[in-house]
Amino acid sequence: MSNILVVDQVSRSIKNQLVTDNVSFSIGTGEIVGLAGPNGAGKTTLMRMITGLIKNYEGEILLNNRSVKTGKKFSRKEIGCVIEAPGYYPNMTGYENLQFFGALTKSITKEEIFEAAELTEIKDALNKKVKHYSMGMKQRLGIAQALIGDPKLLVLDEPTNGLDPSGMRNLRNYLKVIAETKKIAMLISSHSLDEIEKICERVIVLNNGKVVKTLHLTETEQDTVFYVFESNDEMLLTAYLEEEGYEPSALSQNRIRIQIKKEQVQALISKIAERGIGFSSVYEWKESLETQYFELTERSEKNG
Numbered sequence: 001m002s003n004i005l006v007v008d009q010v011s012r013s014i015k016n017q018l019v020t021d022n023v024s025f026s027i028g029t030g031e032i033v034g035l036a037g038p039n040g041a042g043k044t045t046l047m048r049m050i051t052g053l054i055k056n057y058e059g060e061i062l063l064n065n066r067s068v069k070t071g072k073k074f075s076r077k078e079i080g081c082v083i084e085a086p087g088y089y090p091n092m093t094g095y096e097n098l099q100f101f102g103a104l105t106k107s108i109t110k111e112e113i114f115e116a117a118e119l120t121e122i123k124d125a126l127n128k129k130v131k132h133y134s135m136g137m138k139q140r141l142g143i144a145q146a147l148i149g150d151p152k153l154l155v156l157d158e159p160t161n162g163l164d165p166s167g168m169r170n171l172r173n174y175l176k177v178i179a180e181t182k183k184i185a186m187l188i189s190s191h192s193l194d195e196i197e198k199i200c201e202r203v204i205v206l207n208n209g210k211v212v213k214t215l216h217l218t219e220t221e222q223d224t225v226f227y228v229f230e231s232n233d234e235m236l237l238t239a240y241l242e243e244e245g246y247e248p249s250a251l252s253q254n255r256i257r258i259q260i261k262k263e264q265v266q267a268l269i270s271k272i273a274e275r276g277i278g279f280s281s282v283y284e285w286k287e288s289l290e291t292q293y294f295e296l297t298e299r300s301e302k303n304g
């Protein structure tokens with residue numbers, strides 16, 4: 001997979017305070033990546049730099065192998081974004097707004113407007129004045145506007161803000177469809193970790209301007225996971241796991257947890273059984289993204 005976006009050691013300071021601190025990551029073609037972090041972590045600043053709205057920073061951002069900071073302006077074919085609530089004209093229809101905002105960067109066709117509106121499920125409301133739109137409809141209009149021109153990368157700053165659960169689910173569904181059918185990569189920031197977990201393949205966790213961790217949400221056999229064994233022979237089992245090089249920890253009296261590569265689990269279970277060590281159940285221990293997120297951001301707070 002080739003990279004559509006490369007963020008390389010990007011730092012920006014305001015009044016001697018680092019707002020983003022040596023941030024590096026990349027996004028492959030068609031990949032959906034989340035950006036999570038508490039208030040003030042630097043998410044919006046980073047998105048504004050990626051979309052070329054801020055150019056005063058150290059480091060380099062390459063979009064399609066071209067510098068965002070020093071290269072010529074990017075077209076709608078390259079990047080689309082919704083950062084901060086777009087200011088629509090309330091007395092104009094959805095269609096007229098799309099036409100107006102789309103035409104700011106190039107002339108757009110009726111077909112392009114209809115296609116973007118169809119993908120974001122706003123087509124039926126295009127003839128309504130925007131002042132009669134609900135929050136969810138305005139948000140769809142924003143994404144439709146960003147989609148016009150078929151960009152290779154879509155940057156969405158908190159697109160779920162203000163949406164109810166069904167609005168969030170709809171958003172998730174059509175973003176997935178867009179990513180799959182159009183092969184558009186996306187960078188999506190959100191406070192809703194639950195939402196991010198449902199749509200993204202990878203989440204970059206920012207705290208105090210730094211990338212504290214990248215969480216991969218799709219596991220491979222090479223990934224290390226947690227497994228729990230429930231056993232009445234816990235002393236014997238603990239000793240055996242240590243002998244095998246694991247670091248067992250007791251979750252409760254009969255529950256022992258280890259970290260193990262996914263591909264090694266079956267072999268270990270067979271060996272334990274061959275040794276005659278009894279266990280009543282064994283299962284993967286999954287921590288929610290939210291738990292991992294709080295552990296990470298709180299840990300990085302403590303470490304300064």
Ligand SMILES: Nc1ncnc2c1ncn2[C@@H]1O[C@H](COP(=O)(O)OP(=O)(O)OP(=O)(O)O)[C@@H](O)[C@H]1O
Nearest residue numbers: 014018019037038039040041042043044045046191
């Ligand atoms: N123009 C500015 N002047 C002064 N400080 C700024 C400016 N822009 C951003 N900051 C500071 O930079 C830090 C990061 O802000 P940013 O808006 O990027 O964070 P965020 O992760 O998007 O937060 P939120 O989740 O609250 O939207 C904050 O401490 C903010 O106060």
